[in-house]
Amino acid sequence: MNDAALDAALEACSREPIHLPGSIQPHGALLVLSIDGRTLLQASDNVPAITGRDAGPALLDALVDPLQDWLAAPDAPLHRQVSIDGRRLQLTAHAGPQGALVELEPVTEADARTLDALYPRVQRFMDAVEPEGDIVAVSQAAARELRVLTGFPRVLVYRFDEDWHGTVIAEDGDGSLPSYLDLRFPASDIPAQARELYRRNRVRIIPDANYEPVPVRPALSPVDGRPLDLSAVSLRSVSPVHLEYMRNMGTPSSMSVSIVIDGRLWGLMSCHGTQPRRLSPPVLSACDFLGQILALQIGARERGADARRRLKAKDAEAELLARMARASTLQAGLAENPEAWLSLVDAGGAAVVIDDNVLTAGRTPDSDVLRSLVSWLHEQARGEGVWSTDTLPSRFAPAAGCGDSACGVLAASISALHPNYVLWFRPELVHTVRWGGEPDKAADAAGRLRPRRSFAQWTQLVRGRSARWHASDLAAAESLRNGIIHFVLRRAEERAALSEQLHATNRELEAFSYSISHDLRAPFRHIVGFAQLLREQDENLSAQSVRYIDTIIEAALSAGQLVDDLLNFSQLGRSTLDIRPVDMNKLMAEVRQSVRIDEGQRRVEWRVGELPPAMGDGALLRQTLANLIDNALKYTRHREQAVIEVDGESRAHETVYTVRDNGVGFDMTYADKLFGVFQRLHRVEDFEGSGIGLALSRRIVDRHGGWIAAEGAVDRGATFRFGLPRRQPESANPQDLST
């Protein structure tokens, strides 16, 4: 049989009605009785050989007693021993629409004695199982026990996943057969109808693949004229393809014990022998018992693991929420504990995307892919809470190259309006497979089948897939999402309250400055006005009186100026900026024009370079530049030849303007004081001014999102620079989560 033929045979096998073979294996006999037990409907040819009586009334008589009670209420299968003419037989009976199916298997004296030895053995197994051991450990122990119990040279524990692909998770063997540990098998290796039979018949043995099938006659059931349904019959004959497979593999005997948890086929214990091997009914019962114990142990561990996983997720969630509540932003809170973030849903990578800002942990696709992913998600399911897939690359083309990080994605939307998401990723399953055995060695001599082929086939099936997201993962993500939304709402409320307070404070400040503007200026004006009138009115004033009056006027004027400067400064914080392109060359020309008077007879050398245009509020930038130029002029006053340089430079993200002079300079120790309100580095007698100019300049530049800095040395001149962003920062819209 070549590979293609085998494929065809396997394909045929998956469609074959394997529950209707019309024959049984020869190590037992089958009788079909009418459900009242009075009529013999069908029988296998080997009934006389097994029971010593023909399939007729005499045999029926012998069975009346053992079956009588069960036939009255045949809900569950019957297992018991009977004795016919001194022959001890194991009787198993199932009731179905085609009658009562009665299997009879010989039991030797020796078999009967082994039963006594089996109980302590199974007891020992139960004692030996470590309560702390994981599923693999308990499976391993069961495989060892089953091998000892049956004498098969190799026992595998095979586990199904959600897609019915299988993995060998535990193995015990004497080395005479190759190891299959960790091998993967596609679901098609054990087709659905075969799995259904495994679920219904927990123990199934084929003592010798070279057996001659024993026909059951008549072939069709006298009850309904159809082939006899042998689903429930453990003696059921095996598909010829399967028998050939066993012979080719050099394993003429095999047994399987189903692991059924909560009615679902969880896996199989699968035994193979290099020699024909018959097991007595008591041993088979013990194997079934062992399988059930294993199922209970696994079930308990799965429930325990599930509970632990949920508990761990809750812990991780509580930890993350607590951090988020303390941190300044949501992202910062998540990033503080990447382990908790990842372990919440057992992910390999995680990301949070808020307003196009990306923050990641573990293995994730790069930021651009993440940004396009969230906008795609947002279009797909606007505001839907939690979304997941285990086949991202086939659903979202830009993720095609991200198999090693993101075949699976679990996305929690944290804003109804914006594409803001918390995301978790799992890599492609193939990348995560633990690969113990070597598929090449596991293949048989002829190079046909099986583990290797199966592994390749399985790889094909799981390519582009991640491990599946469980309901508990989705629940954990949903729960964190609720926490985040709650957190965001609380932040928003806090912010609203704060903003209300700020508004109130601002209103008070406005009223305050309004009243200063009106009421504080007036008295100064009156002082100056009347003093000036007095000075003019009386021509006989002594020179000293005139000097006194002038001092009064000067003092009141400078106090008035101070009030004006202060008002100017406070207004700057409140007024809105009118941002547009500003021609700085033109601005500079205007500023020079306005200072020409101050310049007077002085010798000033201007070195004004080409200034790149700025983005900003023209009137305010003009004020900034004018302040710097005023200062430059003021502090070069004592220079024979003042030199004032003005220059500009366009950088990647900002434009920088420089004003340099050769004036008195300043001590860098006090550089940080330069820009404070009313901070002065010189005595008023030396250089006039209220000390608000640079504070004002800094405020203007700050409001543009820029910076201002000064360098200088005493008597060596000063250099002022300010930088303005080339693109204005987007207006301060309330951001929906990040603040």
Added chain:
Amino acid sequence: MTGTLRPILLVEDNPNDLELTLAALARCQLANPIHIVRDGAEALDYLYARGDHLHRQAGDPAVVLLDLKLPKIDGLEVLERVKNDAQLKPIPVVMLTSSREEADLVRSYQLGVNAFVVKPVDFNTFLKAIQDLGMFWAVINEPPPRIG
């Protein structure tokens, strides 16, 4: 110049400011009579020739010098009434104020003020402003600020 010159209506509540403004106006050597009222309500009575001003000489003032902060009815409201009255609308109104508040400026221009003078602290500058106003009230006025 023959015939009666139309009066200047000065609306000012603060006695110091009143005296300084009058001193300034005196130096301008304007021939116009100056009529003084001390609050917004009285200003409106004068303009409408009612109440205490029922029997005043007929005719509108040449210009109204209006302080912004006034008792009873404030300057902005007086301005609003004048500029919303078809009869009174042509009378030039100059807002004289201590306030440097942009909002007042914006509001005044929105209401149709003809000039807006922030009273300078320096009396000489104030004098200059009043003189310019005397000749024509539009020289020192601050340009309309940006709205928005």
